[in-house]
Amino acid sequence: MAAALAPWALRQAERLLVLPPDPAAAAPYRQLPAHDLLHAVACHATSCDADCAGSLPPPPGLVRELLCRPWRDEALELLRSQADALRRRLVGDTVTYVVNRNLNVSNHCVQHCSFCAFRRDPGEAGAYWLELEELQERARQAARAGATELCLQGGLNPAAHLDGSHLAFAERLLRALHEAAPGVHLHAFSPQELVFFAERDGVSLDVVLERLRAAGLGSVPGTAAEVLSERVRRVLCPEKLTAREWVAAVLQIHRFGLPSTSTLMAGHIETPADLAAHLLTLVALQGAARERSLPGFSEFVLLPFVGQAAPAPLRSRVGRDQPDLQAMLCLTAQARLVLGGWIPAHQPSWVKLTLAGATEALRWGCNDLGGTLMEEHITTMAGARGGTAQTPAALAAAAGGLGRPVRQRTTLYALLP
Ligand code: SF4
Numbered sequence: 001m002a003a004a005l006a007p008w009a010l011r012q013a014e015r016l017l018v019l020p021p022d023p024a025a026a027a028p029y030r031q032l033p034a035h036d037l038l039h040a041v042a043c044h045a046t047s048c049d050a051d052c053a054g055s056l057p058p059p060p061g062l063v064r065e066l067l068c069r070p071w072r073d074e075a076l077e078l079l080r081s082q083a084d085a086l087r088r089r090l091v092g093d094t095v096t097y098v099v100n101r102n103l104n105v106s107n108h109c110v111q112h113c114s115f116c117a118f119r120r121d122p123g124e125a126g127a128y129w130l131e132l133e134e135l136q137e138r139a140r141q142a143a144r145a146g147a148t149e150l151c152l153q154g155g156l157n158p159a160a161h162l163d164g165s166h167l168a169f170a171e172r173l174l175r176a177l178h179e180a181a182p183g184v185h186l187h188a189f190s191p192q193e194l195v196f197f198a199e200r201d202g203v204s205l206d207v208v209l210e211r212l213r214a215a216g217l218g219s220v221p222g223t224a225a226e227v228l229s230e231r232v233r234r235v236l237c238p239e240k241l242t243a244r245e246w247v248a249a250v251l252q253i254h255r256f257g258l259p260s261t262s263t264l265m266a267g268h269i270e271t272p273a274d275l276a277a278h279l280l281t282l283v284a285l286q287g288a289a290r291e292r293s294l295p296g297f298s299e300f301v302l303l304p305f306v307g308q309a310a311p312a313p314l315r316s317r318v319g320r321d322q323p324d325l326q327a328m329l330c331l332t333a334q335a336r337l338v339l340g341g342w343i344p345a346h347q348p349s350w351v352k353l354t355l356a357g358a359t360e361a362l363r364w365g366c367n368d369l370g371g372t373l374m375e376e377h378i379t380t381m382a383g384a385r386g387g388t389a390q391t392p393a394a395l396a397a398a399a400g401g402l403g404r405p406v407r408q409r410t411t412l413y414a415l416l417p
Pocket of ligand 1: 109110111112113116117118119154155156237
């Protein structure tokens with residue numbers, strides 16, 4: 001167990017983490033026609049005029065049934081149209097995007113996730129570690145190009161410390177980027193990276209959050225969530241935070257007043273029950289943030305698994321190198337319905353689905369096209385075909401092709417002129 005996590009957060013995480021519902025939980029919903037099933041889920045998503053459940057999370061069995069059904073033909077179109085209608089009701093027709101730059105600082109990593117084609121040991125072919133001056137130069141370039149956000153993520157690098165302190169190294173990095181690109185929002189360090197700094201330095205996660213916020217941290221990517229199911233994590237990422245620990249870390253991040261995104265990596269060895277547990281856990285976390293009027297999750301991002309360059313055991317077990325677009329669109333719509341009013345902003349990944357696939361996802365419940373990125377390495381090294389950068393014009397044209405208005409936004413979804 002991660003000693004850096006607060007006991008209160010671990011206790012609350014135990015209560016909030018939703019376990020994969022078993023088949024019996026779905027039995028009451030199994031005979032429901034598609035329309036009635038979708039209506040039942042949508043009624044939980046946001047209050048409607050009929051006799052509905054309003055803002056209570058949908059029951060786990062209902063979500064399991066939604067995710068288990070083989071959606072085809074008219075039923076699939078009904079699913080898509082319901083998700084699209086809910087998107088319109090919650091956030092309107094405007095498609096948003098953020099002008100940002102990714103900075104994948106280093107791929108040196110102490111862990112060995114079974115899906116990861118990014119990590120390297122130092123000295124191994126393809127290993128890299130960007131110098132501070134180089135990162136500052138890229139930050140300046142991004143600011144000149146109009147970026148409002150720098151997104152920092154990388155491996156868990158055991159050598160990235162200053163006089164033995166990983167936290168001091170991370171602080172120096174944020175301050176250097178802030179100096180190079182003043183006013184640009186720093187969206188940095190996954191819950192896993194933050195806990196890594198804390199554990200290496202022997203301090204609490206709260207100390208890490210306090211010092212990094214003082215150094216300019218504006219929000220946290222909700223990555224390393226993968227699938228919040230202990231069974232799945234034992235295969236995908238046994239060295240990472242457990243699902244309960246990830247939930248505890250996010251509770252602490254939110255309690256600190258720092259917003260985060262939420263993610264789901266899907267399309268590998270997970271089951272519909274695992275997906276149901278993951279989505280409902282995100283709902284529970286957002287409910288906990290709202291109870292305290294905390295910022296919580298700013299968006300939900302579906303990250304389809306790309307297996308082309310993944311380590312062989314998982315790659316052969318999944319048996320697919322690129323995402324199954326139709327399955328991911330179906331999951332996009334299901335996630336929109338389950339997350340409902342709890343997480344209104346939904347973003348597909350053009351890196352993983354290609355821009356054409358991400359644009360299609362705008363018809364399945366998404367309302368945001370993500371960032372320009374300017375450079376992307378993690379998924380590209382896994383064999384993704386979406387490219388490493390998009391221009392604002394390309395993102396605007398993609399959304400405009402659907403006849404939807406387009407607006408640039410900030411990291412936290414304020415619309416820009
Ligand atoms: S996913 Fe992240 S933590 Fe896991 S091996 Fe890759 S870089 Fe390391």
